[in-house]
Amino acid sequence: MVSDLLFSLREVEVKFGKKIIFQNLDVNLHKGDMIALVGKNGVGKTTLMKIISGEQDVDNGKVWNLPDIKVSYLNQKFSNLKNLTILDTFKDLVNESNKHFIDIYCNRLNINKYANLKSLSGGQIRKVYLIRSLLKDSDILLLDEPTNHLDLDCIEWLENHLKSLNKTIICISHDRTFLSNFTNKIFWLDRGNLRVGPKGFKNFDKWSEELLDQEYRELKNRKQFVNLELEWANKGVKARVKRNEKRLKRAKELKIQLEKDEASYRSAIKLLKPKISKKSIDESRFIAEYNDVSVKYTDESNFVFEKLSLKISRNDRIGLLGNNGTGKSTFLKTLINEIPISEGKLKLKKNLEFSYFDQMRNDLNGRKSMKDILIPSGGDYLKVQGANRHVCSYLKDFNFDPKNVNHTIQTLSGGEQNRLLLAKILANPKTGLMLDEPTNDLDLETLDMLTEMLSKYRGTLLIVSHDRDFLDQTVNKILYFDLNGKVTLFLGGYSDFIKSQNNLSKENKFKKKKNIKKKQNISTKLSYKHKYELEKLPKEISDIQEKLNQITKELKQSNLYIDNYDRYVEITKKMEDLNKLLSLKEDKWLEVLELEEEINKKN
Secondary structure (H helix, E strand, O other): OHHHEEEEEEEEEEEEOOEEEEEEEEEEEEOOOEEEEEOOOOOOHHHHHHHHHOOOOOOEEEEEEOOOOOEEEEOOOOOOOOOOEOHHHHOOOOOOOOOHHHHHHHHHOOOOOOOEHHHOOHHHHHHHHHHHHHHOOOOEEEEEOOOOOOOHHHHHHHHHHHHHOOOEEEEEOOOHHHHHHHOOEEEEEEOOEEEEEOOOHHHHHHHHHHHHHHHHHHHHHHHHHHHHHHHHHHHHHHHOOHHHHHHHHHHHHHHHHHHHHHHHHHHHHOOOOOOOOOOOOOOOOEEEEEEEEEEOOOOOOOOOEEEEEEEEEOOOEEEEEEOOOOOHHHHHHHHOOOOOOOEEEEEEOOOOOEEEEOOOOHHHOOOOEHHHHHOOOOOOEEEEOOEEEEHHHHHHHOOOOHHHOOOEHHHOOHHHHHHHHHHHHHOOOEOEEEEEOOOOOOOHHHHHHHHHHHHHOOOEEEEEOOOHHHHHHHOOEEEEEOOOOOEEEEEOOHHHHHHHHHHHHHHHHHHHHHHHHHHOOOOOOOOHHHHHHHHHHHHHHHHHHHHHHHHHHHHOOOOHHHHOHHHHHHHHHHHHHHHHHHHHHHHHHHHHHHHHHHHHHHO
16 A cells, blocks of 8 residues: 555665666565565665665665654674673663563573673674664664574574564565565565565565566567568668668667677576585595593683584584584584694594685685685686686686676675685585585575585585575584583484474473373372362462453553553563463373372272
C-alpha cells in the first residue's frame, strides 16, 4: 500500500570519481519489509545503506522519507572505543520501554555488560554495536553482515528476534540460511539496476535464474532483429538512398548496444572457477596427533581447552564449532606452532605446512597494492598450483578488473579484501587449508565458488565457520568446543551434528530420570510424605495454572505495556516464576506416581 511507504529514491545517481555506482536508481521501502540486499562485492550495497541512513548524499535524483523517520544502522566501521563499560555505552539509548532488553541482549549474545570495552575482542565489540542497533528506537533497521563473529546459538536467536520486531529491515549477509529464515523480499543489485523479488531469500536462486533466462531470450530475439536490419540495409545502401543510409546507421548503433548488453550478460552469469589441485602431495596417514593436550595463556589463567586427544588424518575435512572464546582459533594456531601447548603431547608431521586464512586479515596490513599482496617478491608472475600465471590473468579468475592491479587494498570493500586474501591462499594451499571464518563479508557468488572449490579439494581441510549451509557442503567431521574446555569429535556435517546433539540431550534426560529412580528406596508402601504429595500436588498444580491463565488474560490488554509498564514488568516476572514452579510440581507429581506404580507391581 502507498500509505505504508517509509522511504523512496527516484532516478538517483551516485558517483565515486569517474566510477558510476548508481544511475536512475529507484527504491521503495514499505512498512513490514524484511529485505535481503544481495549483489556482488563492489556493486553498491553498503552505499545504498548509507544513503538510507543519511550518511551518504546522492549526486542527482530525489530522496524522500516519511517525516521524523528513524533509522538504525549496523555497519562495518566502528569508532574509537573509550574507557567505558559495555553498559555505559548504552546510556544514550536507554529508556523505560527498552532498558530490560539490555540484559536480554547481553545474555543472548554471551557478553558481560560490566566488561570494559578496551578488554573486548573484535567479535565482542561487534556484538556491542549490534545491541546498540537493536536498542535504538527506529522505524528502519539496516544490518550489514550482522552474523559476522556470532556463534550458531546467537545467529539462531537473532533470526528469530528479527522476525518479532515491528520494523522494516534491510540486511546484507553471506549466510544463506540466516537470510532464508526471516526475509520476505529481495533487493538484488545487478549491473547498476535494482531488481525487486516479491518473496524472501529462500526463493532467490529460482527467481534470479528465471530473470537471467528471460534476459537471454530477449538478447537472442534482439540479435535476430539486428542481423536482419544489417542485412537489409547493406543490400539497399548501394543505391545511396538517404533513407537506407539512416537505416544502416541505426542498425549499427543497435549492434553496438547489443554487444554491450551481451557482454554485460556474460559478466553476470560468469562463475568464479579458479582451479585447485585435487590431489594432495602429502602421502602420510596422520598429519597431527594430540595426546591429552591442554592450552592456557598464562599460569594463572583457566585452560582454553584441556585433555584433548585427537588424530588428524591426511584429507580430513573438519569443521570447528563452538561459542566465541572456546578455543577454535587457538587450536588452529597450535597446528602451525603459533601457540605452544601447556600440557600433554602434540606430534606434528615433519615439514607440515598449512595455508592459513586469518579472519582478522593480518596479511592485508599496510598500504600495499593488490599486486604486492599476491607477489610480495615483485614481478608480474606468481606460482599457481605449480605453474606460472600472470597476476592480471589470475585476478580475473576472482572477478577483479586487471586494470586495478596497482590499486591499494584500502580501495577495496571488506568482501573484496576477503576475496583477494582467498586468491592469495588458494594459489598454493600447501599441505592443507586452514580457514578461520572465510565466509565473512563475501558476496554470494564468491561464497558459491569457495564452496564448490572446497568440495572438490582433496587436501586436509580445517574450517572455523558458523555458516550452517557452508559447513554442510564442505566438511564431514565436526570438532565441537564447549564452554568447559572440552572438545568432542562428531562424524558428519553441521546437520548431522545437530541431530547427534538432540539425540544426546534426549539420552541424558533418560539417564537422569533412570538414575533418580535407582536412588529411590522403594518400599512396600508409600511413605506419609509421598501420600501427602500425591493428594495435594494436583490441587497445587491446578491453582498455579489458574494464576497463569489470569496473568495471560491481563497481558492480552493491548495497552498494558504502554499505560502501566511497572505492572507489565511485575506480572511478566511473576509469570516466569510460576512457570518454573509449575514445571517443578509436575515433575514431582510424575515422580511420585511412578513410585506408586512400582510399589503396586511389587505387591
